[in-house]
Amino acid sequence: MKINKNIITTAFLTVFIGISAFAQDKKWSLEECVNYALENNISIKQTELDTKTADQDLISAKGNFLPDLSGSASQNWNFGSFIGQDGNRVSRDSRGNSFGLNTGVILFNGFRNTSIYKQAQLGIESSILNLNILKDNISVNVVNQYLNILLNKENLKVAQEQVEITEKQVTQVTELVDSGVRPRADLLDVNAQLASDNEKLTNVENSLDLAKLALAQLLQISNDGFDVEEIELTLPEVLMEHKNSNDIYDYALQNRPEIKKAELDIQNSELAIDIAKSAYYPTLSFGAGLGTSYQHFQGQEDLRVVFPDPSDPANFEIVPNGFGQQLEDNLGYNLGFRLDIPIFNRMQTKVSVNKAKINNEQIAYSLDQAKQDLRSTIEQAYVDARAAFKQFESSRVSLEAQEESFKNAQESYNSGVMNSFEFEQVRNRFVNAEANLINAKYNFVFTTKVLDFYLGKPLTD
Missing domain, CATH: 1.20.1600.10 (Outer membrane efflux proteins (OEP))
Structure with missing residues (x-):
């Protein structure tokens, strides 16, 4: 079925003119x-x-x-001498990660x-x-x-x-x-x-x-x-x-x-x-946090020494010490209060x-x-x-x-x-x-x- 465009145009103009006339005739x-x-x-x-x-x-x-809550993650590289996770000085290139969650709330601030x-x-x-x-x-x-x-x-x-x-x-x-x-x-x-x-x-x-x-x-x-x-x-x-x-x-x-x-x-x-x-x-505030870390020596597998019997140092085992294991072993928590006292400003x-x-x-x-x-x-x-x-x-x-x-x-x-x-x-x-x-x-x-x-x-x- 063909629709006559002229009819549509005429109808549209008629409606438009009618609306315009209505708008002009309207009294507020x-x-x-x-x-x-x-x-x-x-x-x-x-x-x-x-x-x-x-x-x-x-x-x-x-x-x-x-309370607020924040997370942190880091990637770092160490070259030359540094203190390792076990507290000993290490003269070896390494890379590592650290992760943490921290929260705090103000208990009193005047x-x-x-x-x-x-x-x-x-x-x-x-x-x-x-x-x-x-x-x-x-x-x-x-x-x-x-x-x-x-x-x-x-x-x-x-x-x-x-x-x-x-x-x-x-x-x-x-x-x-x-x-x-x-x-x-x-x-x-x-x-x-x-x-x-x-x-x-x-x-x-x-x-x-x-x-x-x-x-x-x-x-x-x-x-x-x-x-x-x-x-x-x-x-x-x-x-x-x-x-x-x-x-x-x-x-x-x-x-x-x-x-x-x-x-x-x-x-x-x-x-x-x-x-x-x-x-x-x-100002009295309370804070808490948890953190863990991972360390890898360049060119070396992630391994660690385990002593099944601490009284027998000669008896030890070398076991994997991968990413997940280190994160679990190094997981730690902290909490505490902080009091700031104004004296002179x-x-x-x-x-x-x-x-x-x-x-x-x-x-x-x-x-x-x-x-x-x-x-x-x-x-x-x-x-x-x-x-x-x-x-x-x-x-x-x-x-x-x-x-x-x-x-x-x-x-x-x-x-x-x-x-x-x-x-x-x-x-x-x-x-x-x-x-x-x-x-x-x-x-x-x-x-x-x-x-x-x-x-x-x-x-x-």
Whole structure:
């Protein structure tokens, strides 16, 4: 059966175009954007690898408590005079092998291994907190950029409405000018206003494209056909739930990973002091080993003399003394303890301890600074949210007033009572009021999102 290649090609292109169209038509929700960023951001993946490195540090720290084991093997050649295996001097060329196994374990080293193990455990916790801090920051940035797109979309609607209104005015004024009711100067004015409105529309479209590009780059995806879902924003009630920023700060102080990370850093620095002090203590270790050897005289068979009756030296036998026999005969064992006592090391330990203590004080100040920064950030966010809410309320009242004024001005302009210059002044105030309300609304939503963030609430709600 022959398959038509043209049919396959056409089918493939149809599927490909359909998939491409679907990808372009897809509008990302806020939750999808946040989840995608958290799953695919390169910085997050790099930080996740840091947690794996911390896991390996913990394995290494556990290994400090275990004995080590090493094997050795050697091949050597002797020329001229040397001491043989029997302790006698030999003036003959020879070659030989030696084999050994050695093990050792530290029984006590001033609790150094214990402190290193605790540090490794803190390292895992610290790396997880660093990962959470990074995820939080990226989530906030995604929400900010998402809201910025919605803000520009609303501004775009306003700009488009203004162009449509002006286009209707151009049509009306053209008819009135043609009928001789209005002077041609009015048509020139309204055409100039249309050109100005189209310019504003272009600027808003560019701002929207840049906002989409910023979010797409944050998600690390192509911005070709990228768009987001429009969501109905409800004004948050966080300001009504919290009369001041103190309870928000208290919650954040107990739950924010930045503070927990700073507290872990203090614990880690305290363990560093213990590690430095461990050099003052003796080190007790235990070791054991076994070894054997083989020796062969060049140009001679491996033989040895055996005396069946030690009391009769004249009675002896010459027997083979090969590789395996020598290894068995020369096999030996050893074990022992070793105690190293530090007496004087040129003040190095004292300096290390003092530097560790200084570092501990610096990190303690870092925790204080982190708490102060957290309080300042929350207080500023709370004040910003209150100011944004007041601005939103004022902008809403202003828009209602400007809208009524614009309706009256439009009627007056259409009836010829108001000239185009006066009308454009009223309309500009109305357009500015619309823009101010939109900006105030999104500013209020974002500032309250920051407060929700410090209260541990999901940013996608």
